[in-house]
Amino acid sequence: MSARRKPAPHPVAPNTVRVWRGFMLAGTDYSQFAQILGSVFVPACALLQPNAGLTAYVPSMVSQKNKPAAVPDQTALMWWATTTAHDEATKTVAVRAYQDLHGAVYDTKVSRSDVPVPLGTPIAVNQPYYFFDNPADWMLGTVRHLVGAPKSPSNFLTALQTWASAYKAKPPKGVDGALLLAGNGYVAFWEHWTKKPGASPIDDLAKTVTPFLFATAENIPPGGGLWADWPGWDLTQHTCMNVQLDRPVERQALSLSKKAGGLRARRSTSKKK
Amino acid sequence: MSTRKKKPLAIPPDAVKVWRGYRASTISQPDFFTRLGTVFIPATVEMQILAGLDTYIPTVPAGLAGKPDTVPDETAILFWDSQQTYTDCFKVLACRTYTLTHAACYTPQSGAQFPVLFNGTLTAEQPVYLIDKSEDWMHGKVTHVIGGRPAKVAPADWIASVAKALTAFQSSGIKGGVACVGNDYVVYWVLGDKGTAATLVKLCDWNKVVNPKNTTLKKGLWDVWPGMTVTSGDSYNMQFKRRWE
Numbered sequence: 001m002s003a004r005r006k007p008a009p010h011p012v013a014p015n016t017v018r019v020w021r022g023f024m025l026a027g028t029d030y031s032q033f034a035q036i037l038g039s040v041f042v043p044a045c046a047l048l049q050p051n052a053g054l055t056a057y058v059p060s061m062v063s064q065k066n067k068p069a070a071v072p073d074q075t076a077l078m079w080w081a082t083t084t085a086h087d088e089a090t091k092t093v094a095v096r097a098y099q100d101l102h103g104a105v106y107d108t109k110v111s112r113s114d115v116p117v118p119l120g121t122p123i124a125v126n127q128p129y130y131f132f133d134n135p136a137d138w139m140l141g142t143v144r145h146l147v148g149a150p151k152s153p154s155n156f157l158t159a160l161q162t163w164a165s166a167y168k169a170k171p172p173k174g175v176d177g178a179l180l181l182a183g184n185g186y187v188a189f190w191e192h193w194t195k196k197p198g199a200s201p202i203d204d205l206a207k208t209v210t211p212f213l214f215a216t217a218e219n220i221p222p223g224g225g226l227w228a229d230w231p232g233w234d235l236t237q238h239t240c241m242n243v244q245l246d247r248p249v250e251r252q253a254l255s256l257s258k259k260a261g262g263l264r265a266r267r268s269t270s271k272k273k
Numbered sequence: 274m275s276t277r278k279k280k281p282l283a284i285p286p287d288a289v290k291v292w293r294g295y296r297a298s299t300i301s302q303p304d305f306f307t308r309l310g311t312v313f314i315p316a317t318v319e320m321q322i323l324a325g326l327d328t329y330i331p332t333v334p335a336g337l338a339g340k341p342d343t344v345p346d347e348t349a350i351l352f353w354d355s356q357q358t359y360t361d362c363f364k365v366l367a368c369r370t371y372t373l374t375h376a377a378c379y380t381p382q383s384g385a386q387f388p389v390l391f392n393g394t395l396t397a398e399q400p401v402y403l404i405d406k407s408e409d410w411m412h413g414k415v416t417h418v419i420g421g422r423p424a425k426v427a428p429a430d431w432i433a434s435v436a437k438a439l440t441a442f443q444s445s446g447i448k449g450g451v452a453c454v455g456n457d458y459v460v461y462w463v464l465g466d467k468g469t470a471a472t473l474v475k476l477c478d479w480n481k482v483v484n485p486k487n488t489t490l491k492k493g494l495w496d497v498w499p500g501m502t503v504t505s506g507d508s509y510n511m512q513f514k515r516r517w518e
Contacts, residue, residue: 036373044370051495094494097316097374100308104376226367227323 010055010247011135016083017056018113019128019181021188022074022106030064031236033073036105037061039232042243044101045078047226048094050245053085054078056139058190060240062147063212070185071149071212077179077190078113079138116179119168123161123182131168131178138177142193143217143242144202148209149186156208157182163205172200186212215240222246282354282517283407284327289352290359291400291453292331292385293345293460300378302336308378309333309347311500316374317351318511319494320367325358326351328411329511330462330485334419336505339479341421343457345383348419350451350462352410354517356387388451391443395436395454397428403443403450408464410449415485415510416470418461420477428456434476435459442469485510 024033042059049057056079062072080086089095102108116128123129150156164180171178177192187209191202197216206214221244224230233241296305309331317329328351335346353359362368388400395401422431435454442450442463449464459477463469474480485508492498 040366040369040373043366047366048370048494088497091497091499092495093312093315093319093492093498093500096312096500097320097370100312100374100377101370104373224366226320226370227365229364230366231364232366232369 007140007244007247009137009140010081011137012055012079012081013083013135014130014133014177014179015115015117016080016085017116017130017138017179018078018080018086019116019179019188020074020076020078020111020113021072021181021183022076022111024073025105025107028105030073033105034061034235037074038235038238041101041105042235042241043222043230043232044098045076046222046243046245048098049078049089050247052089052092052095053081054089054245055081055247056137057243057245058138058143058145058217058241059243060145060147060213060215060217061235063239065212067212068149068185070183071147072111072183072186072188075145075147075188075213077138077143083115119164119180121161123157123164123180125157125182125184128179128181129164131164131171131180132176134176136177136192138192139242139245139247141195142197142219144191144193144197144200145213145215145217145240146189146202146206146209146211147186147213148206148211150209152208153185156187159208160187163201163208167201172198174198175200213240217242219244281409282327282515284352284409285355286402286405286407286449287388287390288355288359289328289350289388289402289451290385291388291451291460292347292349292351292383293453293455293458294347294349294383295380296335296346297378297380305335305346305378306333306503310503312374314503314509314511315490315500316371318490318513320371321362322513323516324362324365324368325354325516327354327515328352328409330410330415330417330509331511332417332419332483332485332508333503333505334481337481340481341457341479343455344419344421344479345458345460348417348460349385350410351385359387388453391439391452393436393440395432395439397432397454397456400451400453401439403439403452404447406449408449410462410464411510411512413448413464414466416463416466417483417485417508418459418463418470418473418477418480419483420459420474420480422457422459423478431456431476435473438469438473438476441472445469481506483508487512489513
């Protein structure tokens with residue numbers, strides 16, 4: 001496989017993301033769930049959708065050890081080029097085929113994705129929030145992700161509101177994006193660092209919950225294309241990934257770079273003449 | 274770039290998957306047609322050509338007047354470079370994805386198998402091929418019969434009667450033939466028919482004979498396109514450029 005070129009930045013607005021919480025289809029064994037997701041579903045998302053506007057993809061698997069049923073089995077962030085790109089993408093066969101996979105692995109009655117809104121008061125259950133208005137490229141840099149069940153559910157939303165407001169007022173230096181979701185019986189939080197992560201209030205939030213996933217996403221490219229001999233990912237090993245997509249913007253950049261290179265070469269040749 | 278034409282592949286007569294699909298009750302008939310036209314049929318072609326698909330002829334008996342529930346709602350023959358090519362297809366994501374899209378739409382009774390060379394007898398649900406010779410079904414004239422067992426004929430007698438007909442078909446001058454009989458139905462595809470389709474329907478109660486329409490997809494995987502409009506009785510011989518062409 002050829003070496004990957006350095007991705008060109010493609011920052012997008014914070015409300016272009018779909019925040020997914022997936023729950024296993026009843027009767028599915030977790031190892032089977034992870035196997036289907038790793039061999040088909042997650043690679044298909046990563047390979048079928050960038051050409052239709054997907055710009056970043058952060059899928060995660062949640063530990064099953066003592067996990068309450070209310071906590072999702074899987075989460076994902078799917079960033080799109082524009083606020084309408086997700087819906088527009090369904091006009092393509094590739095994305096329709098990908099979407100048709102959901103019923104085979106998820107309980108579609110409770111699994112859902114939502115678009116975040118600016119952080120406000122009070123925090124509503126099952127509504128994702130973004131903290132910062134600036135565009136960001138979540139595929140580049142580093143993503144940290146926490147999924148946990150509150151240790152003190154009774155006043156958790158109030159405490160979460162206080163924590164979130166403080167985070168927003170004084171974000172860690174190097175963080176340019178953050179997303180929060182309070183579900184029924186769980187909280188999920190993602191933060192995006194432009195480079196390597198440093199100290200962050202996410203560690204304080206983690207202390208108030210029983211964590212089922214608390215990880216720095218692994219920046220990892222797909223192991224092959226749609227028609228390559230590639231079994232997919234073992235999601236029991238790769239539990240939190242920031243998939244390095246082959247985005248059209250990268251290909252355009254490469255094409256321009258090749259053209260510029262060709263032009264430079266020709267100029268160089270003509271000078272010699 | 275070389276302009277020399279690649280050598281055509283001799284597609285083996287047994288490298289064909291014979292699909293009989295029954296719509297799951299969880300999906301309505303209109304939704305089933307929509308799914309076929311917007312995803313399944315286009316995706317079969319677009320996602321599997323590069324994995325070695327050589328011919329794809331889907332037909333949709335679902336919704337035809339009087340069709341018994343025991344007769345498939347969708348049939349298809351899919352020729353591959355070889356049986357091994359099909360087996361290897363699951364090493365690539367495109368084929369795994371395509372296959373999983375079907376999960377929620379068909380009953381477990383649905384399935385596809387490779388055929389065996391017909392030797393005069395039939396086993397229910399085991400497809401057979403009649404002519405042991407390579408042919409190009411995508412570029413030929415195909416006739417397809419879908420038929421139901423007459424209520425007064427016992428399943429064993431039904432299967433025997435179809436076997437007797439197929440035996441005669443083998444020496445009728447047809448270029449190719451693929452069939453599968455169940456206890457309650459028969460599906461038969463013939464290349465270069467010599468009256469065999471008309472003979473077979475005489476054995477059936479409910480039946481439908483179609484000539485798959487040569488159809489080329491207008492768009493690719495990532496083009497904006499609503500897909501095909503599929504309805505009862507439609508039958509397509511999908512036209513595409515194979516990976517070895």
